Amino acid sequence: MKKRSFxxxxNNAANGLVHSFKSEKNMRIHFAVAGIVLIFALIFEFSKLEFIALTGAIVLVLFAELINTALEYAVDASVGEFHPLIRICKDISAGAVLLTAFYAAFVGYLLFYDRLVPLGNNVLGAIHQSPIHLTFIAFSLTVMLVIALKSKYSKSRGSYFQGGTVSGHAAVSFLLATIVSFNSDSLLVISxxxxLAILVAESRVEGKIHKPMDVFYGGLLGIIIGIIIFRLFG
Incomplete structure (x- = not known):
């Protein structure tokens, strides 16, 4: 009987996790970031103590988000009408999540800084060593094409610099990533x-500034321009 109860x-706890993941955007973001961070931890061959510190920070953020979600549901279910104290209660619980997120970011900074700085220098070096005129031409063409496409297909929504059928942020991000791929021999740097380009594109969708196809078209545009310019003239 005890075994069945356990x-x-x-099973109920697992259902709670699944429901939180499916219904809460912030929880999905936390899981995505945690997955990326853990992959890089494997790539950088973290020690056991470093893994303990990293996973501890991740679990703390997820725990705080679960408590925050449960508290919001409980308050909404128990109170029939709005009260200023309800808003304060929710803000405080959200503040707890923010505090744990800051702590996790601090832990990540301590663990990744010495490993990522050389990679960052390699990325900047790859861009710096590329023919500057080709980079400038590719960037200019990307911006002009994005504006042209927005003016033609995005009259009903968005503006030249926000929203619209083609994401300029995604186009520029994937253009820069493509430039790096042409000027770096490191698979890790290219990846x-x-x-980073994918994260930029994802943020435009999460912020409801663009639709998924908008960032897809923008990213594809940046990649194509980068390949054409650096393949033909690089």
């Missing part, structure tokens, strides 16, 4: 450049 409790 299994039922475990990092494209991961």
């Amino acid at each position: 299994l039922k409790s475990f 990092l450049a494209y991961i």
Whole structure:
């Protein structure tokens, strides 16, 4: 009987995790960031103590987000009408999540700084060593094409610099990543450049500034221009 009770409790807890992941955007963001961070921890061959510190910070953020979500549901279910104290209660619980996120960022800074600085220098060096005129031409063409496409297809929504059918942020981000790929021999550096570009594109969708296809078209545009310019003239 106790075994069944334990299994039922475990199943209920798992359902809570799944529900939180499916219904809360912030939880999905936390999981995505945690996954990326853990992958880099494996790449950089963290020690056992470093893994303990990193996973501890990740679990702390997820725990705080779960408590925050549960508290919001409990307050909404128990109170029929709005009260100023409800807003204060939710703000305080959200502040707890923010505090743990700052702590996790600090832990990540301590663990990754010495490893990422050389990579950052390699990325900047790769861009710096590329023919500057080709980079400038590729960037200028990308911006002009984005504005032209926005003016033609985005009259009903967005502006030249925000929203619209083609994401300029995604186009420029993937253009820079493509430039790095042409000027670096390090697979890790190239992967990092494209991961950063993907994160930029994802942020435009999460912020509801663009639709997924907008950032796809923008990213594709940046990649194509980068390949054409650096393949033909590089």
